[in-house]
Amino acid sequence: MLDLPLATAEFVAVDTETNGLSGEKCELTEIGAVLVGGGELHEEWDSLVGVAQPLGRYIQRLTGISQDMVNAAPAPEDVLPRLATMLRGRVLVAHNSRFDVRVLRQAFARAALEWPDPPVICTVQMARRFAPLQERRGLATLARALGIEVDEVHRALPDARTCAQVFCALFGRLCANAPTIGDALTVLGAKKVRKRPASVPRRPRGERPHLAGLPHEPGVYVFRDADGRPLYVGKSVDLRVRARSHFTSGAAWTAQAEHVDHTVTESELGALLLEDRLIKALKPPGNVRGKGEPDGYVYIRCRLDIPFPILEVAREPAVGHAVCVGPVRGRAAAAELVEQLNSLFGLRHCGRSMPARAHPSAYGQMGRCLSPCLNDLDPNVYRERLDAALRLFVGRSGGEALLGRVDEQIREASAAQRYERAEWLSRRRSRLEALLARLGGVLRAIHTGARLVLAPHPSSAGRADAIWVAGGRVVDWGAVDGASLVERSARAFKAAPPVGRLGGWLSADAVSEARLVGAWVALNSPPMLELGPRVGGAQLSRFLGAHGVVLHRGEGERSFAPVAG
CATH class of the missing domain: 3.30.420.10 (Ribonuclease H-like superfamily/Ribonuclease H)
Structure with a gap:
């Protein structure tokens, strides 16, 4: 045939x-x-x-x-x-x-x-x-x-x-x-075989590529074989030192590495973002999916595209329409906070697949769950409770808002002479205060507002990358440039959802960048500026000047395009 x-x-x-x-x-x-x-x-x-x-x-x-x-x-x-x-x-x-x-x-x-x-x-x-x-x-x-x-x-x-x-x-x-x-x-x-460029000399077997051209700067490097195919993408705050270290690791791809390209960034965060984008674009065989050790940061998230949504703890923000709070450090503490919120607002304690029950669960019998599993609950009633819980994190200080809500409930219970409930709420408040201190992150929904994050150079004063985050997504980034700073900040503010909206939208491609920026910000606490409807040059200049970054008007933007083969 x-x-x-x-x-x-x-x-x-x-x-x-x-x-x-x-x-x-x-x-x-x-x-x-x-x-x-x-x-x-x-x-x-x-x-x-x-x-x-x-x-x-x-x-x-x-x-x-x-x-x-x-x-x-x-x-x-x-x-x-x-x-x-x-x-x-x-x-x-x-x-x-x-x-x-x-x-x-x-x-x-x-x-x-x-x-x-x-x-x-x-x-x-x-x-x-x-x-x-x-x-x-x-x-x-x-x-x-x-x-x-x-x-x-x-x-x-x-x-x-x-x-x-x-x-x-x-x-x-x-x-x-x-x-x-x-x-x-x-x-x-048949696989297409590309010819080795005549301008690229072969190196003797057992020798590493020439790395003297790599600077002692933060950035991203791409190792390639003799035919120009990418083998490995890496980032570092010191390109030359990190690139050399691969040839003592015994990784299999190093035997094929013939030459290396690099792009300098102004910060470690800039290098992280560029590395993530290049790995997605080039798909080098040396980069294993799921690279990196777990850093302990998690998100409290609520997917709004399922019936009777639940609060859950996960390592990444949710894809699609959701509210994601964090990142915060400590899965156990975050899970306990979710349990406290569920009991305070009567939300579901079970998983996404809600089992149908003939009788209320233990939480329902104690009055800590509205029991939608009985199939007789109006979804609007549940959604009102859920929205009340999520609105605590739409502002700038979710932790203070949560404690304030419990204080209000304590006063209401005392006024109604429900002293047992007031005592129960007081114990809850003490526990919540301890939990918030342990979590060590920003209890705020990531889709709210627009921010300019300043990622400083690891060793040189006055240099930094500017990262604009709106709606939980990285909408723009690059070296600080006075010629376009106001315009890019205004575009970022327009990309943010309206104030007070419950729920943002993240695509699958945006999730990894959102997590990279969130975890880096939580760990390093860099300077950040909340962007408003009227973002002016004077406001931005004061912000940058306060943190030692000098605007160089007219300076060209750094290119973050993938390294050419």
């Missing part, structure tokens, strides 16, 4: 939906297939598939496939033979084919059916080869970039149809490079 001409072959574009679990627990819930021939779409087929385990709530919301739908669906052994017939003598096409083929192989094995083992073409690989300027290769994003309309996602047949259209859009370029099916598999599977 591999010797058949590619132009006259028939293809089946396939997409699968699953229960969202991994490994052996992964089950097929829906399959869609579209027959493609001559660059056109022909026959379509799809079917729901019965599952053994109940579907989770999240995957039902994502795909729109409910538990009732899969309960009424045919079993895998009744569905898969039809797919096997369609694949016989044809080429399977899928977007991110490794996933779909693994799911199908596993489903065929469970149904005691023989996998037809067709040749497989992946449209992600086609996009890498024939649309290299398209950086985002998700199915819907890639399709729109190729001029294909996408009306529905996360269902098997619409996604299979979109995959078939993407395949047809790139099919002509594939045929121009591969006359047969076997040639196509070779073209798409």
